[in-house]
Amino acid sequence: MTAPTDNAAPGAPRRDFDLLDIPLEGVTAYWLSLHKLLEPHKKLKNAQRQIQDEAQYTTEPLVRYLLEVLVSDMDAPDMRRLGQARADMLLDGVARRLQLMRVALMDMATAENPRRTLAKMTAQHSMPLIDEEKAFSLAQQLLGLAATPGWEAKVHYFAVDHRIKDEKLLVALLFHAAWARREGKMAARQFLPHLHSVFFQQGLALVIDGFDAPFLRKRLKVHQAAIMADARRKTACSLELACAIKQRLPYDTAFTMAKAWLA
Numbered sequence: 001m002t003a004p005t006d007n008a009a010p011g012a013p014r015r016d017f018d019l020l021d022i023p024l025e026g027v028t029a030y031w032l033s034l035h036k037l038l039e040p041h042k043k044l045k046n047a048q049r050q051i052q053d054e055a056q057y058t059t060e061p062l063v064r065y066l067l068e069v070l071v072s073d074m075d076a077p078d079m080r081r082l083g084q085a086r087a088d089m090l091l092d093g094v095a096r097r098l099q100l101m102r103v104a105l106m107d108m109a110t111a112e113n114p115r116r117t118l119a120k121m122t123a124q125h126s127m128p129l130i131d132e133e134k135a136f137s138l139a140q141q142l143l144g145l146a147a148t149p150g151w152e153a154k155v156h157y158f159a160v161d162h163r164i165k166d167e168k169l170l171v172a173l174l175f176h177a178a179w180a181r182r183e184g185k186m187a188a189r190q191f192l193p194h195l196h197s198v199f200f201q202q203g204l205a206l207v208i209d210g211f212d213a214p215f216l217r218k219r220l221k222v223h224q225a226a227i228m229a230d231a232r233r234k235t236a237c238s239l240e241l242a243c244a245i246k247q248r249l250p251y252d253t254a255f256t257m258a259k260a261w262l263a
Contacts, residue, residue: 002190004025006065013038017030017060017063017196018060018163019060019062019231019234019235019238020094020162020227020230020231021198022234024230024233024234024261024262025239025262027238027261028237028239028241028258028262029236030063031237031238031241031242031244031245031258032241032251032254032255032258033256034051034052034054035241035244035245035247035251035254036251037050037241038050038051038245039251042097042169048070048071051067051070051071052067052071054067055068055071059176061086062083062086062087062092062235063238064088065083065086066079066083066238066239067242069083069101069246070242070246074179074246075246076243076246077157077226078217078249079242079243079246080239083239083242083243084239087235087236087238087239090235091115091228091231091232091235091254093162093166094162094227094228094231095224095228095234096124096125097162097166097169098162098164098199098224098227098228099124099224100121100124100166100169100170100173100219101160101169101173101197101199101200101203102176102203102221102224103117103120103121103173104117104121104126104173104176104177104200104221105200105203105207105216105220106187106213106216106217107120107177108176108177108180108181108188108204108207109185109207109211109212109213110213111180111181112181113181114136114139114174114177114178114179114181115132115136117173117174117177118132118135118136118170118174121170121173121174122170122251125166129167129170130167130170130171131168131254135170135171135174137175138171139171139174139175139178142158142172142175143178143179143182145157146158146175146179149182153196154196155191157172158172158175158176158191158194159172159194159196160173160176160193160196160197160200160201161174161196161197161198162197162199166198176188176191176204180207184207185207185210188204188206188207191204192204192205192208199224199227202223203216203219203220203223204252212240233244233261237258237260237261240257241254241257244257
């Protein structure tokens with residue numbers, strides 16, 4: 001069912017799909033394929049073994065959680081309730097990380113003082129994730145690394161991705177803001193091919209091209225809302241189709257359910 005990434009390290013967990021990146025059609029195809037795979041197994045133990053094998057190689061957090069619940073003793077109503085709670089928490093995290101990116105991009109466009117950028121980003125959390133001086137120290141190390149030949153061999157240090165931990169993302173964004181302020185916006189172009197977040201990559205391209213702050217603010221707000229709306233549809237689809245498996249509904253019924261999310 002899942003597929004490893006092309007650049008996965010030997011022995012590392014496989015990174016399959018991401019609900020933010022995969023099209024909605026891909027989400028329905030995943031759950032319907034899993035449903036089809038399990039349908040011949042009339043015995044619950046056989047189905048559980050199949051799901052456990054699938055969960056072992058699944059890195060998408062919501063999908064992995066739903067797979068784990070499928071082999072638990074929970075009934076479908078509990079699965080829907082707790083699955084929704086898990087989805088809400090994960091979506092809140094994605095929204096927060098997109099907001100961190102948005103703050104950094106706006107401050108890169110206006111050449112804001114990085115200390116003010118950090119203060120704005122830390123306001124996105126109820127409690128400080130990282131000491132301010134430690135954050136600046138790590139960002140300074142990245143500034144030094146980016147200025148040395150062969151920095152491309154360590155591009156993962158500069159990654160911006162909604163799937164990395166908030167404190168690591170905060171340091172990476174602080175670096176990008178400080179780099180653009182010190183070296184100029186055009187100097188940020190070298191990082192574009194190595195960014196994982198489409199939201200940040202497209203926003204940074206606009207910053208580099210010199211789009212003014214009011215336009216950039218509106219564009220980022222609209223793009224962020226579109227990403228979150230799409231993500232909510234995908235999580236709802238995943239939850240309902242997983243519950244269909246939990247209830248052992250016929251495949252044809254699950255397929256009819258999936259059509260609710262297909263154009």
